[in-house]
Amino acid sequence: MAALNLPYEGKASNAVLAQLDDARLLRQLAYINGKWVAGNDDIAVTNPADDHVLGYVTSLKKSQVDKAINAAHKAFVPWRALSAEQRATKLMSWHDLLLENREDLARLMVLEQGKALNDARGEIDYGASFIRWFAEEARRAYGETIPSHIPNAQLATLREPIGVAALITPWNFPNAMITRKAAAALAIGCTVIVKPANETPFSALALAELAERAGIPAGVFNVVTGDAPMIAATLCASDKVKALSFTGSTRVGKILLEQCADTVKKCSMELGGNAPFIVLPDMDIHEAANAAIDAKFQTSGQDCLAANRIFVPREYHDEFVAAFAAGMQKLRVGNGMQKGVDLGPLISRQAVEKAQKLVDDALEKGATLLAGKSPQSLNSNFFHPVLLTQVTPDMAVYREENFCPVAGVIAYDNVDDLLVAANDTEYGLAAYVYGNDIRDIWKLMRGLEFGMVSVNSVKMTGHPIPFGGMKQSGLGREGSRHGFDEYSEIKYYCLGGLPTASGC
Ligand code: NAP
Numbered sequence: 001m002a003a004l005n006l007p008y009e010g011k012a013s014n015a016v017l018a019q020l021d022d023a024r025l026l027r028q029l030a031y032i033n034g035k036w037v038a039g040n041d042d043i044a045v046t047n048p049a050d051d052h053v054l055g056y057v058t059s060l061k062k063s064q065v066d067k068a069i070n071a072a073h074k075a076f077v078p079w080r081a082l083s084a085e086q087r088a089t090k091l092m093s094w095h096d097l098l099l100e101n102r103e104d105l106a107r108l109m110v111l112e113q114g115k116a117l118n119d120a121r122g123e124i125d126y127g128a129s130f131i132r133w134f135a136e137e138a139r140r141a142y143g144e145t146i147p148s149h150i151p152n153a154q155l156a157t158l159r160e161p162i163g164v165a166a167l168i169t170p171w172n173f174p175n176a177m178i179t180r181k182a183a184a185a186l187a188i189g190c191t192v193i194v195k196p197a198n199e200t201p202f203s204a205l206a207l208a209e210l211a212e213r214a215g216i217p218a219g220v221f222n223v224v225t226g227d228a229p230m231i232a233a234t235l236c237a238s239d240k241v242k243a244l245s246f247t248g249s250t251r252v253g254k255i256l257l258e259q260c261a262d263t264v265k266k267c268s269m270e271l272g273g274n275a276p277f278i279v280l281p282d283m284d285i286h287e288a289a290n291a292a293i294d295a296k297f298q299t300s301g302q303d304c305l306a307a308n309r310i311f312v313p314r315e316y317h318d319e320f321v322a323a324f325a326a327g328m329q330k331l332r333v334g335n336g337m338q339k340g341v342d343l344g345p346l347i348s349r350q351a352v353e354k355a356q357k358l359v360d361d362a363l364e365k366g367a368t369l370l371a372g373k374s375p376q377s378l379n380s381n382f383f384h385p386v387l388l389t390q391v392t393p394d395m396a397v398y399r400e401e402n403f404c405p406v407a408g409v410i411a412y413d414n415v416d417d418l419l420v421a422a423n424d425t426e427y428g429l430a431a432y433v434y435g436n437d438i439r440d441i442w443k444l445m446r447g448l449e450f451g452m453v454s455v456n457s458v459k460m461t462g463h464p465i466p467f468g469g470m471k472q473s474g475l476g477r478e479g480s481r482h483g484f485d486e487y488s489e490i491k492y493y494c495l496g497g498l499p500t501a502s503g504c
Contacts, residue, residue: 011042016054019107026108027205029058030225033071034218039064039226043198048114048345048381049335057201059226065234068222072164072191073240075219080161080189084138091135091187094214098128098179098207105175105206110336112200113174114344114381115299117336126462127176130479133463134187141188141484153496159488161189162266163242166235168228168256170248171347172302174200177270178207180467181245182221184483190243193222193235197248199347201225236260245486246270249401250427250472268476268486270304270468272401273429276422277307278444280415280435285316288434289323292407294458295432297331297385300343301405302351304473305430305452305461308402309391311418314411321389321409325371328385328407343405345381355383355404362388362395362408393424401427415440419447428470430454451477 017023029036042056079087098105106120113120146155165185169177178194185192196204204223211221224231235241236259246256247270260267277295279288295307312320336344346352363369372386383405391398391408398408412418422431422444431450435441445453451469454460461467466477476486 011056013052013054015052016108016111019111020104022101022104025101025104025206025209026055026202027209028055028202029205030060030064030068031205031208031212031221031223032064032068033075033222034212037064041226043201043226045112045199045201047111048199048347049337051381054111055202057198057205057225060224060231062230062234065224065231066238068193068224069164069235069238069240071219072193072222075217076161076163076189076191079186079191079217079220082189084141084187087187087189088135088138090214090216091131091138091183094211094216095128095131095135097210097214098124098131101206101210105203107337108202108206109174109200110344112202113171113336114347115336116341116344119299120336123173123176127173127179129463130176130179131183133479134183134483137184137481137484138187140481141488143490150494150496152498152500153494154498155492155494158491158493159188159484160491161185162487162489163190164240165190165192165243165245165487166195166232166241167192168195168232168235168244168246168248169197169204171197171199172299172304174203175207177247178204180478180483181247181486182207184478185243185245185487186216186220188484188488190487191220191222193224193241195224195228195231195235198225198228232256233259236265237262239263242266243268243487245476245478253474266486268468268478269474270476270478271429271472271474272427273304273306273469273473274308274399274401274425274427275305275430275432275450276448277310277432278418278422278434279310279312279316279320280433280437280440281313281316282436283434285319286323288312289320290327291432291434291458292324293327293331296407297328297343297405300346300383301385302347302403304401306402307432308408309398309422310407310409311412311422312409314413317389317409317411321370321387324407324409325387328371328387331385333382333384343385346383346404347381349381351404352381352383355386355402355406358397358400358402358404358406359386359388362391362397365392365395367391367395367397367408393421399425415443419444423447423449426472429473430460430469432458
């Protein structure tokens, strides 16, 4: 184990340090203006698999959050002045360092978040892919020329970085939810202040450590930790912060939107989901059941894209639930560090209690528990997958974002009724359709009020696609060529009084 020189060295668990090849990736202080900064208090970070304390993250004072804002504001001028090529080179160094340290970053993520090690490795690759994508896109952040309606004038647009961007992120994807935002913001010339979830700050702070090693200048990438409402209110109230990008619950997203109104900030919101998974009558039922299992249980169901409501034709209902139950029983629940584990723990005891409440509510209102355990033991953060049938719209499991490994199956009679039922939610993030008849598929693709519709594929996300939701699932898009929109302004200019062009 490498010799450490960390301010909280004595407080970091040896169990964590023993997992890392490079112990300096475990950072416990905030990162402001290129310096590691201690606040006035510590917050314990625990391993959801066993509740052991992994270490402590510092809790900043308001004045220190203000310092981060001032640092990012000052660093904006020289950072935006770099050429796109120069910014892209630094981002690619950061990208390469993520991949060189993939194993350590993945282990750190499993320890604080709980997901299976292979899923964590996949998230590091996914997170790094956004940095590469936006480093490349920075070179192509074109404006446009506009045929003029004004005599002797040249009309055109430029894409300009908006300024300091605040990025507030959740615990379920502690790496990629940061890079998907930060890479776009940094590449176009913004500076950022990241506020990660208190459950998973170490993944964010490791990103800061690697940003520093990549030569990203002081003040350009900052990470602030501590009291979420205070930090968010400070960022939202500041005139110097020009954009807020939030990923998290719809409830908190609404609070932040209100707080940003005063300074008319540009806001992008990646919020909750309540995804329908639709099986059409001409689909191979076993293939559909296996796909539904994948779409439901990744990250133990703690995924905004998780299939919350599984719609199955009534005539194939029993066959489907038998196939689903058989596949579900094969899933292994356990500590994410162990080989062969599919589902790690839920993030906290409250998450387990919420999952149990969803099951109890559904059973009281007439659902049937076809597979899985209930009541679950509440003495740990583990929750075994559960399959409920006869799920109806009055049940919380149908209405709310489940965020746990509880699958609900609903029988339907025809595609028109199904479409109404699938859209019967305030959310509109993602929907899955499995089937063959192109007319049914097209009807659903056009009729589903969701930002992302995936047909015959569970995997739908990645750096080239515009990720985002409709309705109360959010505002704006991340990734793809649209990802810059959240961090830039289109500046139009009219250059008048020009000489008339003479013919050749
Ligand atoms: P959350 O409770 O809304 O928290 C998200 C972030 O907001 C965290 O950094 C949290 O900090 C902070 N926060 C919490 N309460 C706050 C408040 N009152 N004021 C200001 N900030 C506050 O969400 P979560 O439980 O971490 O994540 C799960 C949610 O994220 C789900 O709804 C999921 O669907 C959504 N999500 C959406 C996407 C997407 O792309 N659409 C992707 C992933 C997750 P602390 O942790 O320090 O409290």
